[in-house]
Amino acid sequence: MSDLPTNKMEAWRWTDMSALEAARATPRASAVPSVEDFWIEDEGPRLVFVDGVFDAARSTPGPVTVEALSADSNHPLAAATAGTGWRVSLDAERAVTDIQIVHVATGGENHLPGRIELGRDAVASVVETYIGTGWSNRLTTLALAEGARLMRSVRILQDSGFVSLRDEATIGQAASLVSIFLGAGGAAARIDGHLHVTGNGGFAEMGGALLTRGDERKECAVTVLHDALDGSSKQYWRAVAADRSAASLAARVDVARGAQKTDGEQSLRGLLLHRTATVNLKPELEIFADDVKCAHGATVGELDKRALFYLKSRGIPHGLATAMLTRAFVADAIDRIGEDTVRKAFTADAERWLTAAL
Template identity: 45%
Template structure:
């Protein structure tokens, strides 16, 4: 069993280590594999529920020319601790999309470690909805190991009360990974001034013919937009709800499967309606 992480480990810098220490040490809860054969297309949804500590390790392999759409909904008990790691290999010419909706657990961490082959394509769309004293985080490592790969990451965080929403994302471009096209977009919306958001997108580039970009913003609901909507007869609660739904829609609208997209959107709206 590895040692309990500390804040000296950059990947755990903003985590709820107190909650993690209460369940440590424990072996990996489950180890499983997801495999997509060459030329195959698969669509999977994982719903994480229950209490206690869930500490799974999931290995995902998408063979040449294959495609995987993987949706992850973390809706565990508010007292639970969740530390999931998905290690994903996207072979040459393959594509993978991971969509995350996370609103459960007192400490919830979804980590995704991706290695990209020649011409591979990867997309991540993530939404963290945190309230109370929750700490929810999405942590990504994107390894562009070969040329011509594309990756896009869109993460939206909504934090209320004294909750903490985190995104730590690292894009690594190897020396031979020319023609890489990678982007990270993370935005956080604070519904209360006691809430916290931490955004840490990183680029580590050793190739010289690439297109890589990242951006991060943290803010509150736009007061001018709220005033405009209220002046047109929209009540304050509805105006806040509509603006917040539009904010997280940047990520959820990209979910490819219509049924999954509608289900995730409905779950997010239900979370918002409990507050607004």
């Protein structure tokens, strides 16, 4: 790719473009890391992609197909993902759960498109995991027909490099999309989404937790567009920043004319573990309908001193009290994952990060 965005562009001012450039120049390693420790206990379709290429020997894809996909996106990074990717396509009333995809990067840059298409009243759940090093660039296109339901959980555990994820979704009548992200690796990251609620009574949620330390920079940039009656959406994001790192949360809700009875909720909260760290928050609402219920909240601060004092007064050491309150702060986002085994795995990932950071 030659036409990368720059920090002079408003939408990209917080993105760590230097980390992206360094990641794409990383030499590829000769050895491919094992993925065995990254599977969650649930049985189901399993796919492994190494540097954006399907690894059939380590995969059991089941109903998930690997095929050529276009990248019909105007997003400057997502447009580079055209090629052979993965696809979940379910007919009406079908259900496929516990789909797991592990993306392994060994250096350099890799690009991969994915597509999820759910027919009327179809149900699916997908878990994606990113490991390794380099620049991993993804576009995931999602289309949910009437009454379809999708639970999507994504964890970014890459040790180094850069991970850029772009979601573009259309949500039909009474359909539900819930996407929860956890950024707990050492790589810089940008999570980018555009969710379009096109059917009456559609529900869209995109949120999660970004955990940064050292000199890392991670961010999300998400827009939900309501274009139908009685739609609802939630954007719950939590950021924890330690050392000299920076976490940035930009969330937007657009309500079109005629999208009456829309209920849009944003909750952006940042926690500074050290005063040298930075959390940037940018909530936005643009509303053209007159009968809506939309609200946003944005706060950045340190741990509550009264809560710390209360725990210490009960004999809990300062370090343990700090860890308990930080875990509760992160769990506020992770607990929105609807599957017990997936939620426990993500909680364990966050716990490992907190143990190292505190």
